[in-house]
Amino acid sequence: MMYRLVFSQVLRRLDAEAVHRFTVSALALLARLPLVKRLLHRALAPHDPALRVTAFGVHFPGPLGLAAGFDKDAACAEALSALGFGHVEVGTITAHGQPGNPRPRLFRLVRQHAVINRMGFNNAGAVAAARRLRRTRSVPVVIGVNIGKTKVVPESEATADYVASAKELAPLADYLVVNVSSPNTPGLRNLQAVSLLRPLLTAVKEVADATPRRTPLLVKIAPDLADEDVDAVAELALELGLDGIIATNTTIKHDGETGGLSGRPLKARSLEVLRRLRAKVGDRITLVSAGGVEDVDDVWERLLAGATLVQGYTGWVYGGPLWAAHIHRQLLRRVRRHGLKSVTEAIGRTA
Incomplete structure (x- = not known):
């Protein structure tokens, strides 16, 4: 309640990217305070065994994590874990540093969440x-690392660019994500075409498989793919032996500023893509659902539809710093109310 008041009276009047930078800096400072981190982690992180999830050999304390896009430089993952996220996906990280697009480049649509x-x-x-x-x-x-193409690198050299990032980061990641679905790097979404995606994923998988612990590899797709293209990516993931698919990234199907839209308007399509993927791959690979996740009802629905893990970002923006901790507590109550021993028993029940 307090956060909603602060957001409505103060934060929504400030530049969105300035608030984002301040928040990352504050959390990076928190990350350098071990005692405070441990106290917050004890109070807010999911600890109950009934919330634990295992995916691609990695153990997660809870199914709800933070999607890529917030901690772009891996500056504050520990602090985010202490606030209640079951995993943190950092990035998107490119092989070469880059400033990104000109400002302004981040916009809130408050009425639409x-x-x-x-x-x-x-x-x-x-x-x-x-x-x-x-x-x-x-x-x-638990840290996932999301990698993307450097903007100045031509499409013909994209595979080498991803491989360079993977060589640096795969040994340090609990899982690695190939992002070919952001709408904000010219030509990037072209790489979702199976003819281009197959050699890219094959090359990155070779790097991930060669790490000491074999780093799990996932691919992140856009909600704007046609249904037959979603099916084609699912078949490719099975063919190559990928560990998972993250669905979905932001959408360009909107009437606002140029860029990718996230949050509540994405909810229906994200769930639709999840259900289509589950029908195609079953439980043979891990599905991670992102897009329009706002509350425990959304998390529960995604689990029932076949997601093993769920991610949010925009929901956290509007829900406040305790958002993930609050949802995990509500999720635990729901698991017990349904008479389940573990949240994993809910996965895929309505698939």
């Missing part, structure tokens, strides 16, 4: 992110 961004993969690059990921952690956190 949505955000439009055209950030353009602004980040300091794979080497800088790897340096941060090597730091000793004082609280447990």
